[in-house]
Amino acid sequence: MRILELFCGIGGCAAALGPRAQIAAAIDIDRTALAIYAHNFPHTTAVRTIESISCAEYRAWGADLWWLSPPCQPYTRRGNQRDLADPRAAGLLAVIERIAELLPAYVAVENVPPFRTSQACRRLLETLRRCHYQVRTRVLCPTELGIPNRRARFYLVAARGALQDIPLPHPHPVPLADFLDDTLDDAPDAALALPASIAQRYATAIDVVDAGDAQASTSCFTSAYGRSHVRSGSYLQTMTGLRRFAPREILRLLGFPPSFQLPDGLTVQQAWRYVGNSLSVAAVRHVLAAIPTLSESCGSTAPRPAAGSHRHAPE
Ligand SMILES: C[S@@+](CC[C@H](N)C(=O)[O-])C[C@H]1O[C@@H](n2cnc3c(N)ncnc32)[C@H](O)[C@@H]1O
Structure with a gap:
C-alpha cells in the first residue's frame, strides 16, 4: 500500500x-x-x-x-x-x-x-x-x-x-515510571527544572504527577509546553522540586520507537514544540x-x- x-x-x-x-x-x-x-x-x-x-x-x-x-x-x-x-x-x-x-x-x-x-x-x-x-x-x-x-x-x-472492525484491546496499563529517563535522576537537566517561584505562583493551576503513583497519568503535552506554564502538559515531582518532561520522555509516551531521534542542534524549546504538535503513534x-x-x-x-x-x- x-x-x-x-x-x-x-x-x-x-x-x-x-x-x-x-x-x-x-x-x-x-x-x-x-x-x-x-x-x-x-x-x-x-x-x-x-x-x-x-x-x-x-x-x-x-x-x-x-x-x-x-x-x-x-x-x-x-x-x-x-x-x-x-x-x-x-x-x-x-x-x-x-x-x-x-x-x-x-x-x-x-x-x-x-x-x-x-x-x-x-x-x-x-x-x-x-x-x-x-x-x-x-x-x-x-x-x-x-x-x-x-x-x-x-x-x-x-x-x-x-x-475491518477493530475492538479495543484489553489494555495492561503501563506505569508512568516506565516512560521516564532515570539518568535524569542522577544528572538532573537544568533546562527541565521548573523554578520554585513559578511552581508556587501556578500551584493550583498546573498538573503535577508523581512517578511513584502507579495510577499517575500525564495531561496532553501541547506545542506550548515549555512556553506556557499551564494547560500545556504535566510536571514531574522529583526529590528536588518539579521538572518538565524531557522531549524524549514525551516521545516515549506518544509511542515513537527508540530509533526515533531528534537531530543535534535542536533546542529543547524547539523539541517540545514539534513533539507536542505530533500525535499518539x-x-x-x-x-x-x-x-x-x-x-x-x-x-x-x-x-x-x-x-x-x-x-x-x-x-
Ligand atoms: C497538527 S500538526 C501535524 C503534526 C504531525 N502529525 C506530526 O506527527 O508531527 C499540523 C502540521 O501541518 C503543517 N501545515 C499547516 N498548514 C499547512 C499547509 N497549508 N500546507 C502544508 N503543511 C501545513 C504544520 O507545519 C504542522 O506540521
Whole structure:
C-alpha cells in the first residue's frame, strides 16, 4: 500500500506505520519539522503548502491511503474556533476537493475532538459520502490503550471498499515510571527544572504527577509546553522540586520507537514544540488497523515504553 502523508510534521504517521511503510511523499510547510522527519525516515519529503499540490502530482504519487493531520487551531478555543473562516483550514479544504476528484482508496484524518462538530468536518463527511466512501469516526485517548498520557483525538478512516472492525484491546496499563529517563535522576537537566517561584505562583493551576503513583497519568503535552506554564502538559515531582518532561520522555509516551531521534542542534524549546504538535503513534496504529492491508502492521497496539534507559524496563 502506498501512503501519502499530508501535514506530516515530524512523522507521527510514518512512525505508526513502521519501517516497511511505502510512503510516496511526506508534505509539510515547516522546514524544521521536515528536517526532523528526514533525520528519521528515508521517505521523500517536500516543503510545500498542501494547497499548491496539483491533481497531476497526486496522480504521480499514486497513493492508496491519504493520511491527513491538519492544523487543529481552527477548531480549538485557543485558536478562536473560526473553523472554515480560519486561513489555516485552507489546506484541508484543498485536500477535500482533491479527494472528490481523485477518489483515493482510503482517507484517514487525525484532529482535536471539537473538529467532530465543525463545518470543516461536515464538508469532509459530505464529500466522502457523496463519493461512496464507508466512513468510521471515533475519539480515542491513549489512556484507553493503557498509556499514562491523555491525548483524546478525533480519528476518521474512510474506504471505498471494506473496513475491518477493530475492538479495543484489553489494555495492561503501563506505569508512568516506565516512560521516564532515570539518568535524569542522577544528572538532573537544568533546562527541565521548573523554578520554585513559578511552581508556587501556578500551584493550583498546573498538573503535577508523581512517578511513584502507579495510577499517575500525564495531561496532553501541547506545542506550548515549555512556553506556557499551564494547560500545556504535566510536571514531574522529583526529590528536588518539579521538572518538565524531557522531549524524549514525551516521545516515549506518544509511542515513537527508540530509533526515533531528534537531530543535534535542536533546542529543547524547539523539541517540545514539534513533539507536542505530533500525535499518539499508538492511537494512530490502532485506528489504521481498520484498513485491511494495514491490519497486520498496525494491529498490535500494546503499549510499550520505547527507550533503553528507563526505570523498570519491561521484559
Ligand atoms: C497538527 S500538526 C501535524 C503534526 C504531525 N502529525 C506530526 O506527527 O508531527 C499540523 C502540521 O501541518 C503543517 N501545515 C499547516 N498548514 C499547512 C499547509 N497549508 N500546507 C502544508 N503543511 C501545513 C504544520 O507545519 C504542522 O506540521
